[in-house]
Amino acid sequence: MDRSVAGSKTGSDSSQATEAVSDSDGADGRTRGRLRELTERRSLPALAVASVAVLVVVFYYPVSTVFVDAVLIEGRLTLRVFRDILTDPFYFGELARLLAGNSPLAVAEAILTGNARLGIVGFTAYQAALSTVASVLLGVPLAYLLARYEFPGRETIRSVTILPFVLPSIMVAVGFYATFGADGTLNAALALVGLGPVDLLPSLTAIVVAHAFYNAPLVARITTAAWESVDASAVETARSLGASPHRAFRDVVWPQVAPSIFMGAALTFVFTFGTFPIVLALGGFELATVEVFIYRLIRDLNYAEGAALALVELAISLALLYGYLRYEAANTVESGGIRPQERRPLRPPSLSVRELLPRVGLAAYAVVAVVLFVAPIASMLYASVSGPTGLTLEHYRFLVERQTTGAAFQVRPGPAVRNSLLFGAAALAVALPMGVVVSVLTTRNYRGRTLVGTVAMAPLAVSGIIVGLGLLRGLVFGVEVGDWRLAVGGPLAIIAAHAVAGYPFVVRIVAPELDALDSQLTESARALGASRARALLDVELPLVWPAVVAGAAFAFALSVGEFTATAVLASGTGQYTMPIAIERFVGRRLGPATAMGVVLLVVTSVSFLLIDRLGGDRVGL
Structure with a gap:
């Protein structure tokens, strides 16, 4: 065969092979592309299904x-346990008497004369309400301080505002015992000034204060974000139209801040209604909430009553959570395009009453905050290095x-x-x-x-x-x-x-x-x-x-x-x-x-x- 012909044939074969490889690579690339596209398109639904699973x-x-234990008694389906709980004044107080068919007049008379019973569920809601009020009263001033004033360490304080919320409850209970117990730092400080010891454990006061320790920073965090989202232009417009600072706050700032305060309060109520370790440690069974009593029933192997009470608690908690989510969805405000208000220096530029009063109030709040937020942790730290003879690493x-x-x-x-x-x-x-x-x-x-x-x-x-x-x-x-x-x-x-x-x-x-x-x-x-x-x-x-x-x-x-x-x-x-x-x-x-x-x-x-x-x-x- 002629060399030129042979070379031509070889070149042709090589070209065809290259084209075949190219077509194969192209087909593989298209296949990989379609597979990647399919994977991307299906990945999110697949992850959703996996999360649900x-x-x-x-x-x-x-x-x-x-919960099956609450309705399956000795192999038979029954709602007897639920009926017993709902009609037992031990659990639902005067409401149980109404559900049991008692006269509304007799129930009203018991309420008016102060002889009404709250029951376990009523007490749980009562302590949650007190804890919510205390958390709001402590959290809102902190939000005001962080949102409206500039001072050294502000970012650090803001960063740690949520830290108490993630601290282990059993550790906080130990800190409260080290502070407010019979041999705690509070009684030691009172003894230095000649005052007698106080007995705060166990007590409802200790429970409420501990809940505020957890949830006041949460309220502050949520409220601070809302306060910083207030548009300074709207406030300036109100002032330019003749509104006083108080009127501008009432008509412009408060309507934007209030929903966040209510959301923080609602979330606090949900958390404190289902509380367990804090109440068990600081209140014991004498001040039992629903959660603590469920623990007691299960510990005593009374699964049916414990499960039924847990299901009642779950229904109440889910209703509260659903209401909170609805309120949050209805009151979410877009914060884009606003000009936030400038923060004022914490050190007053003048000695006028108008400048000093808010700062005096914040100073008093700082004293309370140190006692409630810092003292339990500081007391635990001190108790860990102290003994009967003084400081020790024992x-x-x-x-x-x-x-x-x-x-x-x-x-x-x-x-x-x-x-x-x-x-x-x-x-x-x-x-x-x-x-x-x-x-x-x-x-x-x-x-x-x-x-x-x-x-x-x-x-x-x-x-x-x-x-x-x-x-x-x-x-x-x-x-x-x-x-x-x-x-x-x-x-x-x-x-x-x-x-x-x-x-x-x-x-x-x-x-x-x-x-x-x-x-x-x-x-x-x-x-x-x-x-x-x-x-x-x-x-x-x-x-x-x-x-x-x-x-x-x-x-x-x-x-x-x-x-x-x-x-x-x-x-x-x-x-x-x-x-x-x-x-x-x-x-x-x-x-x-x-x-x-x-x-x-x-x-x-x-x-x-x-x-x-x-x-x-x-x-x-």
């Missing part, structure tokens, strides 16, 4: 297994000795810290993506969005005891599916309980930020061919990233400090955490409990503040 498996199913030495020489059945600090951190990280890995997905679902415009939000936020309203018991009796003990028995280990159940408790807070932080975004940004991305998931990843999440990181801080800190469900699930196992260790120590000596409380405080505070700093200043609930 996780919620059903680790929350709704376990909780439902507990309590920390006890922790070290327990770690190195403690018996296998004893609680040791090292495993407690390790378990808390591992459970926190694992719970965060579940709670954060669930919270983001639920935030997306609850910020889309469709009918029934509030109802979906209420169902998704139900873990806020359900007793941690019920969640822990449901996981124990369901997933830990095992579920029979045909010939198989499916069961999970104690650590997985604890992680599930922590994730369920943490993800609603991710939703409460991320959802408002997503809802406030300009919808045209997402629509533009979709018009350019981006899928819904791609628009979320490339446009929305980068814009709300500080809120996502702040939600992660909440989820992690709440997991590290979770006590209620963990107390149920860790019983009889070695999977104890730092809060459980504190509870075990406090039953013996207060000193080691305060030392362990300091360790927990350091771990919780450092982790939360680090993540919160990464997330920036956009944290709310």
Whole structure:
């Protein structure tokens, strides 16, 4: 064959092979592109389905297994337990007498003569109302200080305003005992000035003050954001039209700030209505709320009555939560395009009465705030390094000795810290993506969005005891599916309980930020061919990233400090955490409990503040 012909043939074959490879690569590229497009288009619905499945498996199913005990008695369906609870004055006071058919006149006479009974449910609502009032009275002045004044350390104070809310309840209880107990710092200070000791534990006052310690910073955080969103131009316009400063505040500022105060109060009432560790530690069974009495019934193995009472509590809590979400949706105000009011220096530029009076009031508030917010933590710190003979490190030495020489059945600090951190990280890995997905679902415009939000936020309203018991009796003990028995280990159940408790807070932080975004940004991305998931990843999440990181801080800190469900699930196992260790120590000596409380405080505070700093200043609930 001629060389030129052979070369031509070889070149032709090579060209055809190249074209074939090119066509093959092109086909593979198109296939990969279609697969990627399909994956992006289906990923968000798939994540939504996965989130719902996780919620059903680790929350709704376990909780439902507990509630079955309330209606299935000796193999028969009955509502007898509910009827007994609703008509028992021990639970519902005078309302129970009405439901039992008593004369309304007799009930009214009991109320007018002061002989009316509140019942367990009535007392729970009463202490929640008192706690809400105290939280608002303490939180609103702090919001005013942060929103209207500039001073050194303002950003740091703003950053730590939410820290008490994520501090473990058992640690706060130890701090209150160290402050207001018979041998606490308050009585020590009174003795220095010749005053007699006061006995505040157990008491309703201690419960209300402890609830204010938790929730006043929450009210302040929500109200501060609203106060900073007041348009200075509107205030200046009112003043230019002749309005006095008081009138401008009443007609312009108050209508914009009041909804946030009411939202903070409503959220506080929801939280304090379902309180458990604080009431149990500072009030005992003498001042039992619904949650504490559920714990007592379950501890006494009275599952039917405990489950029925828990279901009644759940109905009340869900109704409160639904009302709060409706009110929040109706009063959310867009903050874009406003000019916030300038902050005034905290040090008065003049000595006029007008300049001094607000600052004198803030100084008095600072004294009260130091006593209520700083004293419990400071007292715990002091108690951890003090003893009968003065300052000592004996309590920390006890922790070290327990770690190195403690018996296998004893609680040791090292495993407690390790378990808390591992459970926190694992719970965060579940709670954060669930919270983001639920935030997306609850910020889309469709009918029934509030109802979906209420169902998704139900873990806020359900007793941690019920969640822990449901996981124990369901997933830990095992579920029979045909010939198989499916069961999970104690650590997985604890992680599930922590994730369920943490993800609603991710939703409460991320959802408002997503809802406030300009919808045209997402629509533009979709018009350019981006899928819904791609628009979320490339446009929305980068814009709300500080809120996502702040939600992660909440989820992690709440997991590290979770006590209620963990107390149920860790019983009889070695999977104890730092809060459980504190509870075990406090039953013996207060000193080691305060030392362990300091360790927990350091771990919780450092982790939360680090993540919160990464997330920036956009944290709310």
